[in-house]
Amino acid sequence: MQSLLIVTELYDFDATTGCLRGLCHDGRSLLVQAEPRQRVNCDLLQSLPCPFFLLSDQPAEVFGDMLMLSPRTLVSVPPFSTAEVAAMLDSGQAELLLEQALRS
Numbered sequence: 001m002q003s004l005l006i007v008t009e010l011y012d013f014d015a016t017t018g019c020l021r022g023l024c025h026d027g028r029s030l031l032v033q034a035e036p037r038q039r040v041n042c043d044l045l046q047s048l049p050c051p052f053f054l055l056s057d058q059p060a061e062v063f064g065d066m067l068m069l070s071p072r073t074l075v076s077v078p079p080f081s082t083a084e085v086a087a088m089l090d091s092g093q094a095e096l097l098l099e100q101a102l103r104s
Contacts (some may be wrong), residue, residue: 003060004101005030005067006085006094008051013042018071020045025089028065035071044075051085053078 006025013020013034020042022030034042045054057074060067069075080088088094 002101003054003056003058003067003069004098005054005056005060006051006089006098007045007054008089010046010048010050013039013046024067025051025094028067030060031066031068032075033069033071038071041069041071041073041075044077048077049082051082051089053080053085 007022007030008025009023011021017031018034018036020032020034020039022032022045024030032042032045055076055078056069058070058072060069085094088097
């Protein structure tokens, strides 16, 4: 099972917790965990302008209104520009895409 998220904001990597914090389009917090000396996922995501789609090979763990991706999760970013993702969010098409992806 995969996860498809829309990341609208990213914050600095928190070395204390070993996580990159972010925010999803639906208001849920996102934590992307890293292992010591291995921050490939976090470094990749930090280099991207928001908003963007985030695809993971494992489902995000849900803790209340927070989502967490483990450090061993493979992530990828589907090829949509920031402007395209923003336009999809504004028009409501992003929600439709997420619903269709969840049904697959």
